[in-house]
Amino acid sequence: MSLPIQAIQAAGDRHPKPAHLRFQYGTAGFRTLGNTLDSVMFKVGIIAALRSKKLDGKTIGVMVTASHNPEPDNGVKLVDPRGEMLEASWEGYATTLANTSTTEEFVEALAEFVRSAKIDLSKPARVVYGRDTRPSGPALVAALEDGLHAIGAEARDAGVTTTPILHYLVRATNTKGTKDAYGEDTSEGYYDKISAAFKKLVAGKAGIPPLVVDCANGVGAYAVEEFSKLISDKLQLVPVNADLTTPGALNNACGADFVKTMQRLPPSLSPVLKTGQRACSLDGDADRLMYYYLDDRDQFRMLDGDKIAALVAAFIVELVKNAGLEDEISVGIVQTAYANGGSTKYLSQRLPVKCVSTGVKHLHHAAEHYDVGVYFEANGHGTVLFSAETNKILAEHQPSTPAQSTALNHIVNLTQLINQTVGDALSDLLLVEVVLAHKSYSGVEWDSLYVDLPNRLVKVVVADRHIFKTEDAERRLVSPAGLQEKINELVRRYEAGRAFVRPSGTEDVVRVYAEAMVKSQADELAFRVAGLVYDETGGDPAQRPAEFL
Numbered sequence: 371m372s373l374p375i376q377a378i379q380a381a382g383d384r385h386p387k388p389a390h391l392r393f394q395y396g397t398a399g400f401r402t403l404g405n406t407l408d409s410v411m412f413k414v415g416i417i418a419a420l421r422s423k424k425l426d427g428k429t430i431g432v433m434v435t436a437s438h439n440p441e442p443d444n445g446v447k448l449v450d451p452r453g454e455m456l457e458a459s460w461e462g463y464a465t466t467l468a469n470t471s472t473t474e475e476f477v478e479a480l481a482e483f484v485r486s487a488k489i490d491l492s493k494p495a496r497v498v499y500g501r502d503t504r505p506s507g508p509a510l511v512a513a514l515e516d517g518l519h520a521i522g523a524e525a526r527d528a529g530v531t532t533t534p535i536l537h538y539l540v541r542a543t544n545t546k547g548t549k550d551a552y553g554e555d556t557s558e559g560y561y562d563k564i565s566a567a568f569k570k571l572v573a574g575k576a577g578i579p580p581l582v583v584d585c586a587n588g589v590g591a592y593a594v595e596e597f598s599k600l601i602s603d604k605l606q607l608v609p610v611n612a613d614l615t616t617p618g619a620l621n622n623a624c625g626a627d628f629v630k631t632m633q634r635l636p637p638s639l640s641p642v643l644k645t646g647q648r649a650c651s652l653d654g655d656a657d658r659l660m661y662y663y664l665d666d667r668d669q670f671r672m673l674d675g676d677k678i679a680a681l682v683a684a685f686i687v688e689l690v691k692n693a694g695l696e697d698e699i700s701v702g703i704v705q706t707a708y709a710n711g712g713s714t715k716y717l718s719q720r721l722p723v724k725c726v727s728t729g730v731k732h733l734h735h736a737a738e739h740y741d742v743g744v745y746f747e748a749n750g751h752g753t754v755l756f757s758a759e760t761n762k763i764l765a766e767h768q769p770s771t772p773a774q775s776t777a778l779n780h781i782v783n784l785t786q787l788i789n790q791t792v793g794d795a796l797s798d799l800l801l802v803e804v805v806l807a808h809k810s811y812s813g814v815e816w817d818s819l820y821v822d823l824p825n826r827l828v829k830v831v832v833a834d835r836h837i838f839k840t841e842d843a844e845r846r847l848v849s850p851a852g853l854q855e856k857i858n859e860l861v862r863r864y865e866a867g868r869a870f871v872r873p874s875g876t877e878d879v880v881r882v883y884a885e886a887m888v889k890s891q892a893d894e895l896a897f898r899v900a901g902l903v904y905d906e907t908g909g910d911p912a913q914r915p916a917e918f919l
């Protein structure tokens with residue numbers, strides 16, 4: 371069987387590539403201004419279908435979103451059959467195909483790709499796709515559908531949905547009717563599975579306080595609404611920033627990324643949040659979660675991904691012990707260099723901790739090596755993975771006391787509550803609420819597990835960020851030569867100082883992160899390193915940002 375060249379050619383001509391643009395499938399898939407992505411979407415439809423054929427007709431996911439980025443941005447990511455990120459080698463193929471400049475070139479490159487990747491075109495192609503609430507979404511989905519249609523894929527539209535639900539649907543579809551069945555392959559199946567597990571975990575816990583949820587004016591608002599229908603007798607979710615109609619509202623002065631970057635309350639929450647009350651923020655596609663509360667002096671206190679990891683890991687370790695399984699199941703943590711030094715110190719005194727490169731796929735893969743792998747990026751993206759062997763142990767374990775039996779049930783319910791495919795703000799939110807209810811913690815007790823070191827993240831615009839090369843999970847620069855030594859020299863002058871520099875995988879900038887014992891010192895160190903990076907890589911003195919030192 372060969373490619374339907376004529377159909378692809380005819381449809382492709384309706385989706386010309388903007389001549390001056392170069393696209394790259396990076397950490398977050400293709401992501402840029404929404405109105406430039408038409409040709410990319412068409413091609414992604416075809417690539418997704420080929421990925422499915424390559425994997426024997428397993429269902430592949432396509433999510434159209436730009437997450438926490440501003441509303442005019444958009445993007446697209448492919449999801450592999452078990453609900454995980456696209457295999458790394460295909461990121462390169464996708465980039466090459468997306469940059470072919472004419473339909474003829476695209477078709478030729480496709481034919482060559484089908485040959486070299488040994489794709490059997492007689493296999494079926496199955497794709498499920500969804501999008502967030504961005505205004506550019508419908509047109510981009512139409513372009514994607516054109517691609518899917520041209521190659522004759524069997525396609526299913528999941529509509530406007532969160533990124534984690536799309537990942538769930540992929541896994542549920544591919545495991546349907548098998549012994550690994552992940553759940554019913556519909557959004558309702560997702561909501562039912564998670565809320566049922568939540569209800570079992572909080573059975574008997576009364577008086578969980580209402581939780582304010584900042585929905586970033588995005589698709590998370592729908593998910594909050596759906597969960598509310600199912601769990602409001604146990605936990606009342608109070609949505610704010612759930613405005614899906616005002617242009618430009620998405621992620622604007624709200625949402626998880628705003629909270630993490632600005633380290634303050636979204637202004638819209640000031641009138642809502644009371645002293646001591648906790649709240650949380652989702653991002654634009656509901657895969658990131660940040661908690662926070664106002665302390666007794668009404669100071670903003672942030673409970674980020676590192677704090678979530680610490681809370682959840684301690685709870686699971688305790689349950690494993692109470693179930694009598696501590697010799698069989700061990701819990702490990704995966705972080706990135708952006709994890710707060712306070713969290714790394716606290717966690718590594720208790721559990722194995724691994725540091726990996728930025729990007730969820732790295733964390734996810736590392737977490738798969740533990741029996742129970744807890745991974746979170748500091749920015750609030752993460753989940754907990756239970757290995758196949760762990761699930762087997764849980765299924766077969768015979769508890770010897772009622773207390774062991776209760777703990778075992780709790781762990782089994784956690785495996786149902788926690789999204790096993792990807793970080794999921796809603797599933798994580800319910801997980802946090804379960805732990806807080808079990809521990810009778812308010813934000814204060816949770817926060818006091820360890821003390822965050824003051825820190826600062828700064829962006830530096832450089833001529834070419836690709837000259838920045840790192841090692842040791844991005845904690846050390848190897849290129850440009852000599853720069854790391856100069857950074858070390860600066861860091862030495864600060865108490866509890868730590869700083870590192872890496873090129874962003876999602877923006878055309880270099881990121882500088884710094885920590886120190888007091889806030890003013892963390893800021894100073896960050897701006898000194900930023901100034902150093904700028905000057906050493908030929909930054910124009912006339913354009914040098916004033917805050918750089």
Ligand SMILES: CC(=O)N[C@H]1[C@@H](OP(=O)(O)O)O[C@H](CO)[C@@H](O)[C@@H]1O
Binds near residue numbers: 708875876
């Ligand atoms: C410091 C930071 O938050 N970096 C983010 C950001 O990556 P960069 O490569 O730093 O641009 O976007 C990634 C994708 O969403 C996310 O995984 C990562 O944590």
Ligand SMILES: [Mg+2]
Binds near residue numbers: 437653
């Ligand atoms: Mg996101």
